Amino acid sequence: MRSRMRRGVGPLCVGIAALALAGCERFPWESGGGSSAKPAASAPESAGPPPVPFVPEQETVAKVNQTPVSTTDVELALSELKRLMQAYQQTWEPLPVDDTPDRLDLPDVVNNLVDSELRTQDLLARGLSADAKRRWTYVQRSFYSQEWDRWQRERALPADEEVHQFYEQNKAGFSEPERIRASQVVMDTLAEAEAVRSQAVQGAVFSQLARERSVGAGKEQGGDIGWHLRAVDKERLRLMGQPSPEQVFFPQLEPVAFALEVNQVSQPVKGPDGRYYVIQLQERKSARQQTELEVRDAIKELLTLQQVQRQLEQLRQKAQVERFGERLNAVKQ
Numbered sequence: 001m002r003s004r005m006r007r008g009v010g011p012l013c014v015g016i017a018a019l020a021l022a023g024c025e026r027f028p029w030e031s032g033g034g035s036s037a038k039p040a041a042s043a044p045e046s047a048g049p050p051p052v053p054f055v056p057e058q059e060t061v062a063k064v065n066q067t068p069v070s071t072t073d074v075e076l077a078l079s080e081l082k083r084l085m086q087a088y089q090q091t092w093e094p095l096p097v098d099d100t101p102d103r104l105d106l107p108d109v110v111n112n113l114v115d116s117e118l119r120t121q122d123l124l125a126r127g128l129s130a131d132a133k134r135r136w137t138y139v140q141r142s143f144y145s146q147e148w149d150r151w152q153r154e155r156a157l158p159a160d161e162e163v164h165q166f167y168e169q170n171k172a173g174f175s176e177p178e179r180i181r182a183s184q185v186v187m188d189t190l191a192e193a194e195a196v197r198s199q200a201v202q203g204a205v206f207s208q209l210a211r212e213r214s215v216g217a218g219k220e221q222g223g224d225i226g227w228h229l230r231a232v233d234k235e236r237l238r239l240m241g242q243p244s245p246e247q248v249f250f251p252q253l254e255p256v257a258f259a260l261e262v263n264q265v266s267q268p269v270k271g272p273d274g275r276y277y278v279i280q281l282q283e284r285k286s287a288r289q290q291t292e293l294e295v296r297d298a299i300k301e302l303l304t305l306q307q308v309q310r311q312l313e314q315l316r317q318k319a320q321v322e323r324f325g326e327r328l329n330a331v332k333q
Contacts, residue, residue, distance in 0.1 A: 062110050064117040069110065077109050149308065156307035163299045167292045174290045177233035179246060181283040182257055183223035185209055186216025186275050193268035193276035200265045206280045216275065224282070230254060241302065253277055 055068040062069040082092050096105040128136065158166075167174065183206055187193040196213060200206050210223025218225040229237075231248040238244075249257050253269045260266055260281035268276040 062114050064114055065121060067117060067121065069113045069117060073113050074106065074109055077113060081109075152308045152311050153304055156304045156311075158300055158303040158307075162303060163296055164292065166299050166303060167295065171289070173236070173240060174295045176285075176288050176290060177229055177237070178258070178287045179227050179229055179285040180258060180260075180281055181227045182225055182260075183207065183210060183280045183282055184216060184218060184225050185214040185223055185278045186271075187213070187268075187278070188215060188275055190268055190270070190276050193278050197265055197268060197278045200278070200280065206265065216277070223280070227285075228257065230258065242298070253279065257281065 055070045059071045060068040061071055061074060078095070085092050095109070096103065099105060099107045185193070185196050185200075185206070187196060192213075196209055200209060207222025207224070210219055214223055225247070227246045228249055229244060229246045231251070231254065234244055234246065234248050248254065250272055253271065256266050256269055257279050260279065262281050262284060264281055266277075266279040268278050271277050
């Protein structure tokens with residue numbers, strides 16, 4: 001890549017982005033821009049790239065020894081750059097179409113695609129080593145697997161009626177469970193815990209008691225230990241593919257905490273660590289039924305995945321698969 005860099009992008013991200021574009025592996029299957037150079041005789045017949053699709057002249061942005069680099073290639077390179085910038089929390093701005101000094105532009109991207117095609121053609125002309133052929137087979141398998149998933153997902157998209165029917169049949173599962181936010185004071189002995197509770201009930205500020213006397217989590221935050229779910233609700237959400245960031249109490253404390261009213265202070269409860277916990281309820285969010293509109297996308301995704309999984313299971317049943325577990329000892333880790 002030329003030394004020109006796009007203004008307004010952090011130097012670390014720009015440097016990595018430049019490396020990514022300059023050294024990006026150009027897979028031959030990429031629409032329109034893969035290498036169409038004939039591989040050397042030593043290239044693997046069973047692991048060779050598929051033929052490069054015809055690229056219309058109006059979609060050809062460069063040619064390398066008559067091999068086209070297409071607008072699709074440029075779009076794929078830009079998508080990689082966008083993902084890279086997003087990972088580094090940089091804002092994406094469209095690149096200039098014209099050759100622009102001191103700024104990353106579309107001609108820069110094309111230049112890197114041309115260089116990548118030159119590398120590809122030279123490597124295939126020289127032939128692949130046995131190790132390279134194995135790695136190519138792995139990459140090819142991964143790509144085809146992803147394409148199979150994409151194709152199956154397109155065919156498996158459920159109709160609106162299927163989504164509605166699933167929602168009605170499983171309405172009980174689409175509910176937001178009750179959540180509570182609590183603060184705690186943790187003491188080493190029951191006598192200490194009872195004394196702290198007595199002070200809180202008599203009007204002492206609970207957060208101040210936590211900062212001054214607690215020996216447990218949340219001490220620096222005035223005892224605030226965040227939002228909690230009942231353990232059964234957290235597990236239900238997990239099984240439904242909706243993992244929740246809320247925590248759960250240890251079993252003896254859960255029923256005590258959820259029975260409290262807002263601002264009420266609990267009796268001390270002995271924890272599994274042998275210490276004593278006093279809880280004050282700060283806030284409560286009641287359970288509520290989610291509407292079909294709220295969960296429509298999640299249902300579509302679930303039904304799609306189920307259908308794709310059924311298709312894969314059919315392939316498993318038809319295939320003859322042999323496994324040689326004893327040979328795994330030779331795998332380098």
